[in-house]
Amino acid sequence: MPKNERALPDGFMTVGKLAERMGVTVRTLQYYDREGLLSPTAESGGGRRLYTDKDMIQLHQILSLKSLGFSLDDIKNRLAPLDTPADVADALAAQAAAVREKIAVLTESLTAIETLRAEVLQMQTVDFKKYADIIVNLQMKNEFYWLIKHFDERTLDHIRSRFDKESGRAMLETFNRLQDEALRLQAAGEPPEGARGQALAAAFWQMVTEFTGGDMEILAKLMEMGSFDGADAAWRQRQAAASAYIEPALDAYFTRIGTGPTGEDMQ
Structure with missing residues (x-):
């Protein structure tokens, strides 16, 4: 273990170590700190940012919500304190709900793409105005879109x-x-x-x-x-x-x- 890692208090990791474990850059963690999304739990005597495993779980929340297309402002409003098992369970339940919502949206989009493709092949002509009308009617869930x-x-x-x-x-x-x-x-x-x-x-x-x-x-x-x-x-x-x-x-x-x-x- 590097000397600077051995000098850390038990249960803490540096910003570099957290970045390495979670597959992000140090610059990303510094940005999240500035934006108030994820601040280090402590600082060393030398001024180094120190994170805990709890911080790593919160970072996982942030990265998961970001991957689902949420803005940083949205994520701030969705992050929950993680002080009790119930808090953790609630946060994970919220993430699971967001994932299911995203899956539903993507599934609907995939169905619309496949449906439009079938209509395009049947039309045998290029008519983007009709394509757009079909998309609108699919969004309306109009069963007569065809x-x-x-x-x-x-x-x-x-x-x-x-x-x-x-x-x-x-x-x-x-x-x-x-x-x-x-x-x-x-x-x-x-x-x-x-x-x-x-x-x-x-x-x-x-x-x-x-x-x-x-x-x-x-x-x-x-x-x-x-x-x-x-x-x-x-x-x-x-x-x-x-x-x-x-x-x-x-x-x-x-x-x-x-x-x-x-x-x-x-x-």
Whole structure:
């Protein structure tokens, strides 16, 4: 053992020794000291910084949180005193939670990357605007993200201009809720022209009007959704079943109000 190490009090190590054991530089430890993240427990008579095994555990906390992407300011707020076994256990539990959170984020990112790759190969064209739209919809957890590759640029521009993440998510929730309601009414034997069927038709047409802004070309494009190539079989089946109820409900609705979807007189 070097002479300067032998002269240390029991249970202490120099900044150089701590840096060596933890795989960091002395400069890093000096920086953490200046920033108030990790100060030496003591100083020798000669002014050398002295650290303990407890300091090494705290340094492990810092390095672990830093590797998870936390800023030094975040780490300061997350560091806990390590004076009792409960303190240590709590600190480790917090680290474990941070690791699990990071794993979840990375897993979600990996899934999005793999999904986008599959969509790119299916599209067979380079279209970064569509790629970006797909990413946004994956972040929204929109299960219909794959429909984007079937829309033309005019339809997508329309959607981009009318909806942000929040309003887009609300529209999707409305669409799914109304489809679920159509399937429920169908299963219950409720006639499309009945009161409940007509309430559904009114709500559905209001949603369509809000989505299209009255643009019939956009409406025509939406009507093609059930026939897109590559659509999942279960999705096709659901669309067909819901449409089998919604379409006659809308027919009855337009007849009742006397105006068709394009504003024509139904009388």
